[in-house]
Amino acid sequence: xEEEALRLARHGSLPAAGxxxxxxxxxxxxxxxxxxxxxxxALEMKDAAAALNLIExxxxxVPADARFLLQKAxxxxxxxxxxxxxxxxxxxxxxxxxxxxxxDSLGTLYSxxxxxxxxxxxxxxxxxxxxxxxxxxxxxxxxxxxxxxxxGAEADYDQVIxxxxxxxxxxxxxxxLRKQTPExxxxxxxxxxxxxxxxxWRGEVQMRYALAKEYEDLAEYERSWLHLDKGxxxxxxxxxxxxxxxxETVDWIIDAFPHIFVPASGEPAPPIFIVGLPRSGSTLAERxxxxxxxxxxxxxxxxxxxxxxxxxxxxxxxxxxPGRQELVAGSAKVDFAALGRDYLQRTRPVAGHTLxxxxxxxxxxxxxxxxxxxxxxxxxxxxxxxxxAVCYAMFKTLFDEGYPFSYDLEEIGRYYLSYRxxxxxxxxxxxxxxxxxxxxxxxxxPAGETRRLLEFCxxxxxxxxxxxxxxxxxxxxxxxxxxxxxxxDSSVAQWRHYASHLEGLRNQLLAxxxxxxx
Numbered sequence: 001x002e003e004e005a006l007r008l009a010r011h012g013s014l015p016a017a018g019x020x021x022x023x024x025x026x027x028x029x030x031x032x033x034x035x036x037x038x039x040x041x042a043l044e045m046k047d048a049a050a051a052l053n054l055i056e057x058x059x060x061x062v063p064a065d066a067r068f069l070l071q072k073a074x075x076x077x078x079x080x081x082x083x084x085x086x087x088x089x090x091x092x093x094x095x096x097x098x099x100x101x102x103x104d105s106l107g108t109l110y111s112x113x114x115x116x117x118x119x120x121x122x123x124x125x126x127x128x129x130x131x132x133x134x135x136x137x138x139x140x141x142x143x144x145x146x147x148x149x150x151x152g153a154e155a156d157y158d159q160v161i162x163x164x165x166x167x168x169x170x171x172x173x174x175x176x177l178r179k180q181t182p183e184x185x186x187x188x189x190x191x192x193x194x195x196x197x198x199x200x201w202r203g204e205v206q207m208r209y210a211l212a213k214e215y216e217d218l219a220e221y222e223r224s225w226l227h228l229d230k231g232x233x234x235x236x237x238x239x240x241x242x243x244x245x246x247x248e249t250v251d252w253i254i255d256a257f258p259h260i261f262v263p264a265s266g267e268p269a270p271p272i273f274i275v276g277l278p279r280s281g282s283t284l285a286e287r288x289x290x291x292x293x294x295x296x297x298x299x300x301x302x303x304x305x306x307x308x309x310x311x312x313x314x315x316x317x318x319x320x321x322p323g324r325q326e327l328v329a330g331s332a333k334v335d336f337a338a339l340g341r342d343y344l345q346r347t348r349p350v351a352g353h354t355l356x357x358x359x360x361x362x363x364x365x366x367x368x369x370x371x372x373x374x375x376x377x378x379x380x381x382x383x384x385x386x387x388x389a390v391c392y393a394m395f396k397t398l399f400d401e402g403y404p405f406s407y408d409l410e411e412i413g414r415y416y417l418s419y420r421x422x423x424x425x426x427x428x429x430x431x432x433x434x435x436x437x438x439x440x441x442x443x444x445x446p447a448g449e450t451r452r453l454l455e456f457c458x459x460x461x462x463x464x465x466x467x468x469x470x471x472x473x474x475x476x477x478x479x480x481x482x483x484x485x486x487x488x489d490s491s492v493a494q495w496r497h498y499a500s501h502l503e504g505l506r507n508q509l510l511a512x513x514x515x516x517x518x
Contacts, residue, residue, distance in 0.1 A: 001020055001023065001024040001027075001034075002024060002031075002033060002034055002037050004020050005017045005018075005020040005021050005024065005037050005038075005041065006037060008020060009040070009041050009044060014041060014044055014045050015045075017041045018038070018041050018042070018045065021034065021037055021038035021041055022038070024037075024038075025038055025057075030061060032057075032058040032059075032061040032062045032065070032068065033058070034058075035054050035055065035057040035058035035061070036054075036055060036058045036067065036068050036071050038054045039051045039052075039054035039055035039058070039071050039075060040071060040074075042054055043071075043074055043075055043078055046078075048075050048076075048077075048078030048079045049079065051071075051074070051075040051078060052072065052075040052076065052078075052079065055068060055071045055072045055075055056072070058071075059072065066092040066095040066096055066099075066102065067099075067102055069088050069091075069092050070088070070089070070092060070096070070102060070105055070106060070109070072088060073085040073086075073088040073089050073092075073109055074105070074108075074109055076088070077109060077112055077113060079306075080302060080303055080306035080307075080346055081346070082113045082114075082346070083345075083346075083348055085109060085113060086110075086113050086115065089106060089109055089110065089113075093106065093122075097125070098129065100125075100126040100127075100129040100130040100133070100136070101126075103122045103123070103125050103126035103129070104122070104123065104126045104133075104135070104136050104139060106122045107119040107120070107121075107122035107123040107126065107139060107140075107143070108139060110122060111139075111142070111143055111146070114298065114299050116143050116146050116147055117147070119143045120140065120143045120144070120147065123136060123139055123140035123143060124140070127140065132163075134159070134160045134163040134164050134167070137156040137157075137159050137160050138156070138157070138160045138167070138169075138170060140156055141153040141154075141156035141157050141160070141170075141173065142173070144156065145173075145177060150177050150178060153177055154174060154177050154178070157170050157171075157173060157174035157177075158174070161174070165193070165196075166193075166196055166197075166203065168193065168197050168202070168203035168204075168206040168207050168210075169206050171186070171189075171190060171193060171206065171207060171210050172206040172207070172209055172210040172398065174186065174210075175190070175210040175213050175214050176210075176213060179217050180213075180214045180217040180218060181217070181218075182218060185214050185217070185218065186210075186214060187211070187214050187215070187218075190207060190210055190211050190214065191211070193207055194207045194208070194211065201234055201237075201238055204231070204234060205231045205234050205235045205398065206398065207231075208227040208228065208230050208231030208234070209227070209228065209231045209396075209398040211223075211224075211227040212224045212225070212227040212228035212231065212396060213396075215227065216396075216494075216497075221497040221498065225498055225501055228395070228396055229501070231398070232395060232407040232408070233407070233408075235398065235407045236407035236408050239404050239407065241404035241405065243405055243411045243414050243415065245324070246405065246415055246418060247414060247415075247418045248325075249324060249325075249328065249366075249418075250418040250419075250421055250422045252324075252325050252328040252329070253328055253366060253369075253422060253425075254421075254422065254425050256328050256329055256331060256332040257332060257369040257370075257425075257429065258429075259429060260369045260372055260373065260429045260430055261373070262372050262373065262376050262430070262433070263336075263337075263373070263376050264376070265376065267340065267344065267375055267376075267377055267378070268377075269356060270356070270375060270377035270378045270379060271344075271347070271356065271357050271358070271359055271375065271378050271379075272289060272295070272356060272357070272358045272359070272378070272379045272380075272381060272457055273358075273359050273360075273361075273364050273371060273378060273379070273380045273381065274286055274289075274358060274359070274360045274362075274381045274383065275361075275362060275363075275364045275365035275368065275380060275381070275382050275383070276362055276365055276382050276383035276384065276385075277362060277365075277383075277385075277390050277394065277416070277419060278362045278394055278397070278399070278403055278406075279385075279390055279393035279394050279397055280362070280383040280384065280385045280390050280393075280439060281383045281385055281437075281439030281442065282360055282362055282383045283360070284439070284442065284468075285381060285383055285437055285442065285453070286358055286360045287468040287469070288442075288446075288450055288453065288465050288466075288468045289358055289381075289453065289454075289457065289459075289465070290358055290468075291462070291464045291465045291467065291468045291470075292454070292459055292462050292464065292465055293462060293464070294356055294459060295356045295357070295358060295457075295459065296356070296357045296358070297357070297358040297360065298347060298357045298358060298359055298360075299360060300359075300360050300361045300362070301347060301359045301360075301361050302361065303343055303346040303347050303359070304343050304359065304361070304364055304367060304371065305361075305363070305364075305367070306346065307339055307342040307343045307346055308331055308334070308339060308367065308370065309321070309327065310342065311331075311334040311335065311338065311339045311342065312327050312330035312331055312334060313327075313330075331370060336370070336373040336374045337374070339370070339373075339374040340374035340375045343374065343375070344375075347359070356457075356459075363402075365382065365419065365422065365423060365426075366422070368380055368423075368426040368430065368433075368434060369426060369429060369430065372430055372433055379435070379456060379457045379458075380433060380434045380435070381434075381435050381437055381453065381456070381457070382423065382434050382435065382436050382437065383437055383438075383439060384436050384437065384438045384439065385438070385439040385440065386439075386440060386492075386495070386516075386517065387416060387509050387514055387515075387516050388495045388499075388502055388505065388506060388509075388516060389439075389440075389491075389492065389493075389494070389495045390416075390439075391409070391412045391413070391416055391495075391502070391505060392494070392495035392498060392502060393491075393494075393495075394406040394412060395407070395409060395412060409502070409504060409505045410504070410505070410508065412505065413505050413508040413509060414508075416509065416514075417509070417512050417514070420514065435452075435453065435456040437449065437453060439492075440492055443492055446466060447466060450465050450466060
């Protein structure tokens with residue numbers, strides 16, 4: 001039965017796998033491995049709380065099993081408890097030294113906690129033990145990209161594709177590693193692979209985004225748009241998403257926070273939040289700031305949202321969890337000081353030991369008012385970008401998770417208008433508390449904009465901030481490759497190559513009063 005559950009899980013039949021696990025655990029409650037498998041399935045289904053409860057059953061039977069402890073660490077990470085997850089991982093690492101599969105899983109845990117060097121070491125060891133497993137090299141390639149080891153990442157993806165010619169995600173990831181050239185690209189290989197990928201929608205989507213990216217690199221813009229449009233339409237077809245819900249959420253937030261009272265005291269070493277839309281230039285701003293000797297980037301953290309939900313639901317004890325509207329209303333009534341302390345505790349293991357840290361989760365723009373109540377001294381930097389530039393940049397990105405509005409231009413337009421509405425509200429209720437940083441302005445005047453940014457964050461000038469591309473720190477965002485280059489302006493006007501295709505979006509924004517410069 002356990003093998004059947006694992007087979008179903010591997011093929012994406014998670015509810016069926018869960019059913020088999022429940023039957024297995026009911027019939028054989030003393031079989032510890034069955035509880036571990038059930039925990040893994042629950043975690044795949046995004047139910048980290050259930051995953052933790054299930055793995056505790058296994059550990060109750062075999063308390064010192066390193067494999068079970070590793071699964072517990074994954075469940076804790078899923079709950080946002082990274083400090084505890086890392087503590088477990090470091091304790092069991094020596095006992096996993098000869099288990100390639102567990103080392104691969106350990107690497108994934110380390111990477112998810114922001115420990116990319118430790119992740120790389122775990123993947124290296126797993127590959128050393130079992131060189132033929134393509135999945136290990138696929139995982140290592142991602143970490144190599146985060147660390148700026150682009151040639152190594154491409155070599156890994158080449159080997160994955162050679163071993164698994166229908167691993168279409170590997171083609172997509174490889175295309176994103178660098179700018180393709182007429183002399184060195186994968187277009188012929190991608191076009192051949194597309195004929196196989198059309199048998200299953202996920203593969204076709206990945207291949208069309210890969211082709212769109214490489215054709216754009218080679219300035220074949222109409223071919224690029226053809227694949228991008230088809231890929232986006234296909235992705236949207238299989239998404240369960242209602243744009244009305246996100247639009248309504250903004251109205252609920254504004255209603256819940258008509259005014260913001262900010263207490264006078266706050267944390268002595270305030271974090272820096274970089275917020276806005278994805279693909280707005282936030283990674284560039286992050287690298288500029290994190291090149292300062294007093295600042296460390298913790299990446300795109302989900303901890304503030306998790307801490308807020310926990311505060312609203314009394315540490316997550318309410319079941320079922322309230323709906324979104326009730327959560328928003330409840331967020332205005334929490335103990336904000338306690339929320340701030342909880343957030344800082346949650347971020348402690350990933351924030352480093354420097355005085356200041358950056359949380360670059362774009363969607364924290366939803367919480368600007370709450371952030372100011374919970375962390376009065378925090379600095380909030382809001383990245384802005386030309387409306388059509390940022391909308392096109394989102395449209396052409398196949399996000400791993402999140403941002404479901406980004407696959408339809410009309411929905412992108414509606415989301416953009418709601419985002420602007422909320423940011424206007426935060427500026428009105430928090431005058432002077434949010435620093436707008438324009439991507440185009442940062443590219444055009446890096447020294448001047450960097451100086452103003454540092455002044456807002458109360459940081460002294462350091463020349464290293466202008467040499468951000470030399471910063472060796474990992475970057476896990478879609479811009480991980482670009483930020484290892486000096487500032488360039490080719491992305492500023494990239495959307496103009498598709499102006500005719502974006503005309504409907506442009507008219508939508510203009511009708512709503514958004515200035516859309518040529």
